[in-house]
Amino acid sequence: MKSYIAAGLLLVGLAMPALAAEQHYAVKDTVGNCSVIDVHPSPTKVSGLTILGNRSGYDSEAAAQKALGSGAGCKGTIERA
Structure with missing residues (x-):
């Protein structure tokens, strides 16, 4: 019975990031181009992106x-494909 509980907790723990x-x-x-991305960018010194x-x-x-569009000083906007 304990192994079923442990397996269930492990399964829930693995599924949480997907939820x-x-x-x-x-x-x-x-350069000043702005965009919306779905992943947290790396630090500015590495990626060159400022949030x-x-x-x-x-x-x-x-x-x-x-x-x-709130006056972020964007020279241009890169749209998603």
Whole structure:
């Protein structure tokens, strides 16, 4: 019985990241182009990306897009394909 409980807890633990809410980040590159991405960017010195607005990310892509339009100093916007 204990092995079933342990296996169940292990399964739940492995499934939790898949159930996590997706985050969207508004970012600006070194040239000044802005975009919305779905993964947390590496530190600025490595990736060249600066997070705009909420550093914890946005729950929706629309909210991240709104952050791009809030006077972030973007020279251009790179849209998703």
